[in-house]
Structures are given as C-alpha cells and as structure tokens.
Amino acid sequence: MIIMNSEVFIRAYDTAIRGGVPFELPYTARLLLPGSDAAIIVNRDRITTSINDAPVPGDHPMNAFVEEHQLEIRDVTSVDLLLYTKIVMVGRWHNDGTEMQGFEPYLVCKTDEKGHVSTAKYEYEFFGYGGGGHSLGLNSKIDGWSAHRVIMAVTARLTDYSNLSPGLPKTVGLPTGAVWYPPAGLGLPCLVMEHANEQIEALTA
Known part of the structure; x- marks a missing residue:
C-alpha cells in the first residue's frame, strides 16, 4: 500500500x-x-497486479492495461531482475479527469535473494515519472x-x-x-x- x-x-x-x-x-x-493504491509486481516468471493490497479482479481495466504494456514492463525491469527476485512498482490507479483511467507510479520496491527490501523513487523510463x-x-x-x-x-x-x-x-x-x-x-x-x-x-x- x-x-x-x-x-x-x-x-x-x-x-x-x-x-x-x-x-x-x-x-x-x-x-x-487521488485514486486507489495499486501495484505492478514483476517477478522473473510473471507479472501480477494488486489494488488496495488485494489481487486485481480479472475484469478490472488494470489487468488489460498491464497486459498491453507487459513487453515494456519487462524491458525496463530486465537489468534489475538479474539482481533482485521481485520488483514492485507502487502507485495509484486513477481517473485522469476524463473517462480515461491509468496507472501513476511513485515508488519502486526491490527484493533481493535474501529477502531484503529497498524502496526508492520510481525512475524507470516507461510510465514516466512526472x-x-x-x-x-x-x-x-x-x-x-x-x-x-x-x-x-x-x-x-x-x-x-x-x-x-x-x-x-x-x-x-x-x-x-x-x-x-x-x-x-x-x-x-x-x-x-x-x-x-x-x-x-x-x-x-
């Protein structure tokens, strides 16, 4: 969260x-x-999503959003996944003031082989970091x-x-x-x- x-x-x-x-x-x-707390969780073998610390329902538009952009997500995290077992992009699923919704990332949490977690500013060049x-x-x-x-x-x-x-x-x-x-x-x-x-x-x- x-x-x-x-x-x-x-x-x-x-x-x-x-x-x-x-x-x-x-x-x-x-x-x-404003919006719902959301996360894109990237492991070496899969990408999952959560909203408000719960798995995203199958028909939620965030799932379609991530599926559409999974190649870009894999690309920006590929180097870090050589060192870390899990990368979590943490942000908000929000309405941009029109009928459009999207994911706005703020933080990245990286977990290493020993289970240590580090948190830092989101700086992957994909979603943009505002x-x-x-x-x-x-x-x-x-x-x-x-x-x-x-x-x-x-x-x-x-x-x-x-x-x-x-x-x-x-x-x-x-x-x-x-x-x-x-x-x-x-x-x-x-x-x-x-x-x-x-x-x-x-x-x-």
Whole structure:
C-alpha cells in the first residue's frame, strides 16, 4: 500500500541521521493523485497486479492495461531482475479527469535473494515519472518526529484548496498529498503524506 506509516518513517529517519549525514537534507516531492493504491509486481516468471493490497479482479481495466504494456514492463525491469527476485512498482490507479483511467507510479520496491527490501523513487523510463518542482531542506539536527511535522506542514500548503468551492477539488481530481523523496545514498526514508490538512486539524483538535 502506498500510504506509509508515519512511525516507520520516524524510526527510519532517526536511524539514518545517527549514522551521519550532511547538515541539510534536500527532500523533493511529487504531488499524489487521488485514486486507489495499486501495484505492478514483476517477478522473473510473471507479472501480477494488486489494488488496495488485494489481487486485481480479472475484469478490472488494470489487468488489460498491464497486459498491453507487459513487453515494456519487462524491458525496463530486465537489468534489475538479474539482481533482485521481485520488483514492485507502487502507485495509484486513477481517473485522469476524463473517462480515461491509468496507472501513476511513485515508488519502486526491490527484493533481493535474501529477502531484503529497498524502496526508492520510481525512475524507470516507461510510465514516466512526472514533474517535481517541490522541495524542502531538512536540518539534520532535527529528529524524525520534527521532520515528519515539517513535511506535513509543507504538504498541507501544497494541497490547500480552501479558496475553492467545497467539493470542487474532489470533483476535478486535484492532488490529495505528496510523495517525498530523500537524497539518494544516505539511507533516508521516503514519505507518502496524504490529506495533511485533515491530519493537522486532528492533531490540534
């Protein structure tokens, strides 16, 4: 499931900064589209799909989508599958604002022969990996709890639709949050932050 537990992020962040990191940690973000959590699971012998952590029903359009693009999926994952036993592209199955639906990938989880899983930004050149443009610099002196709160506040600002008519953001499918990516090679965790305004309201109630 794409929504990542805040406690997991906080623990992983604290572990990483204890190992020594640069003073400023630049996190970048992609806006998170509304829709169902979805994944394309690629093994060496087959490709399967899931939505909301359950197998996709046979008549679901995501199955037809993956079947149509299976050669491209095999092509972009072929090198990694020499090193890993499973690659999971994690994202959203969403409506693009018309009658069309599609898969938007955000993260890639790779499992090696020993069962170790690594998670990173989606960067295969197939589905495309969207624009960025949103970033923040976290001070490495702050802990994971504080880093989580900073990211929550910035995400709330990016997805603040209080100036729009009620119900309009959902109707037109505006982003519901953001996926935050750390600089590579430091062992820092990604964070998926959704409905941050509602979370802040709940914390301050």
